[in-house]
Amino acid sequence: DTAVSQTPKYLVTQMGNDKSIKCEQNLGHDTMYWYKQDSKKFLKIMFSYNNKELIINETVPNRFSPKSPDKAHLNLHINSLELGDSAVYFCASSHRGLGLGGDSPLHFGNGTRLTVT
Amino acid sequence: QQQVKQSPQSLIVQKGGISIINCAYENTAFDYFPWYQQFPGKGPALLIAIRPDVSEKKEGRFTISFNKSAKQFSLHIMDSQPGDSATYFCAASINGGSQGNLIFGKGTKLSVKP
Numbered sequence: 032d033t034a035v036s037q038t039p040k041y042l043v044t045q046m047g048n049d050k051s052i053k054c055e056q057n058l059g060h061d062t063m064y065w066y067k068q069d070s071k072k073f074l075k076i077m078f079s080y081n082n083k084e085l086i087i088n089e090t091v092p093n094r095f096s097p098k099s100p101d102k103a104h105l106n107l108h109i110n111s112l113e114l115g116d117s118a119v120y121f122c123a124s125s126h127r128g129l130g131l132g133g134d135s136p137l138h139f140g141n142g143t144r145l146t147v148t
Numbered sequence: 149q150q151q152v153k154q155s156p157q158s159l160i161v162q163k164g165g166i167s168i169i170n171c172a173y174e175n176t177a178f179d180y181f182p183w184y185q186q187f188p189g190k191g192p193a194l195l196i197a198i199r200p201d202v203s204e205k206k207e208g209r210f211t212i213s214f215n216k217s218a219k220q221f222s223l224h225i226m227d228s229q230p231g232d233s234a235t236y237f238c239a240a241s242i243n244g245g246s247q248g249n250l251i252f253g254k255g256t257k258l259s260v261k262p
Binding site: 035071072073074075076079087121123135136137138139140141 | 182184189190191192193194197235237249250252254255257
């Protein structure tokens with residue numbers, strides 16, 4: 032009964048390849064996110080989708096393309112992988128609140144460790 | 149430009165001691181300040197959070213102290229236990245607590261020695 036699940040957990044690939052990471056949440060949340068955690072543990076948001084609509088798109092190379100087939104899924108596709116893409120990618124979800132009440136807490140998956148060689 | 153500065157980078161505390169992690173922010177529009185705890189191989193999980201209308205919030209052994217004028221907030225872990233050993237992240241956001249655009253500090257690796 033994992034709340035936010037990502038696959039695969041580990042991904043090792045060569046430069047130039049294209050790869051995808053899948054994420055699913057069973058919490059009934061309407062908003063999903065991708066965060067990147069670098070080797071120094073720094074966490075930074077990449078994308079956010081609310082009800083399948085892109086609402087946050089930080090400065091990320093356009094080799095990264097999120098896709099949300101429904102509000103329970105948010106996949107991340109990466110084209111032409113580079114060495115600098117090596118990191119841990121976290122999917123997260125929350126319920127987007129209205130007004131000053133704020134959102135529900137972010138629920139993170141356990142991450143996908145991507146290694147580009 | 150780092151909007152949330154966290155210190156120390158690492159912290160070693162004896163069992164039973166008090167762990168203190170500090171954060172400072174720059175953007176006065178921030179209005180929601182959570183702390184996340186991350187164990188190795190796991191994703192971060194919300195530990196405790198505060199809004200700027202209160203100066204302190206306590207949940208069990210964990211307390212957030214907030215100083216709006218100084219633009220600083222800190223996490224205190226009382227009676228620290230080896231099970232508290234983890235990386236702790238402070239964060240901040242705007243828009244009434246919208247957590248999707250959390251700005252994280254760089255993290256503090258806490259080790260509690262038995």
